[in-house]
Amino acid sequence: xxxxxxxxxxxxxxxxxxxxxxxxxxxxxxxxxxxxxxxxxxxxxxxxxxxxxxxxxxxxxxxxxxxxxxxxxxxxxxxxxxxxxxxxxxxxxxxxxxxxxxxxxxxxxxxxxxxxxxxxxxxxxxxxxxxxxxxxxxxxxxxxxxxxxxxxxxxxxxxxxxxxxxxxxxxxxxxxxxxxxxxxxxxxxxxxxxxxxxxxxxxxxxxxx
Numbered sequence: 001x002x003x004x005x006x007x008x009x010x011x012x013x014x015x016x017x018x019x020x021x022x023x024x025x026x027x028x029x030x031x032x033x034x035x036x037x038x039x040x041x042x043x044x045x046x047x048x049x050x051x052x053x054x055x056x057x058x059x060x061x062x063x064x065x066x067x068x069x070x071x072x073x074x075x076x077x078x079x080x081x082x083x084x085x086x087x088x089x090x091x092x093x094x095x096x097x098x099x100x101x102x103x104x105x106x107x108x109x110x111x112x113x114x115x116x117x118x119x120x121x122x123x124x125x126x127x128x129x130x131x132x133x134x135x136x137x138x139x140x141x142x143x144x145x146x147x148x149x150x151x152x153x154x155x156x157x158x159x160x161x162x163x164x165x166x167x168x169x170x171x172x173x174x175x176x177x178x179x180x181x182x183x184x185x186x187x188x189x190x191x192x193x194x195x196x197x198x199x200x201x202x203x204x205x206x207x208x209x
Contacts, residue, residue: 021073025171130193
């Protein structure tokens with residue numbers, strides 16, 4: 001996905017409490033605030049892309065660009081259904097990690113210039129072993145009743161893309177938003193897999209308790 005879609009130089013930003021967007025992951029969103037209805041219209045007319053950024057702790061709303069993290073995911077609007085009341089339901093598909101470098105506007109919604117972030121994912125025996133451990137933990141999660149959609153589950157069982165595996169596991173099974181932000185910001189695939197393993201073990205422990 002990262003190789004097949006060219007990112008624009010700048011994108012609208014939707015800061016949200018608790019929500020992050022990982023590459024390859026799908027994020028359903030309900031757009032109802034007037035400023036985000038305007039943002040969506042802007043995105044649909046332009047590149048069909050926008051970024052979802054996590055609000056910092058203790059913030060439920062944002063008043064300035066300092067109120068949300070500046071490493072985030074950019075996504076492509078895969079489906080969008082407008083409703084009669086002006087609200088919209090959409091599916092955003094994660095494309096790539098980015099860093100916001102400057103803001104071209106801050107109201108009514110932010111528009112950020114972006115720097116794409118590339119993972120250090122050089123193949124190695126250790127990365128393969130860590131990926132196998134993540135799959136082993138995922139099989140334990142399935143035994144607790146938590147599972148990805150069937151199509152994704154089948155795909156993962158034959159997956160050779162360890163980076164996609166790490167991101168889908170982080171997006172789906174790591175509940176704490178700040179941990180997900182840490183995994184989003186971690187550009188070393190090896191370290192990201194280690195963190196995913198640590199957090200999945202804790203999720204399994206909580207489920208078993």
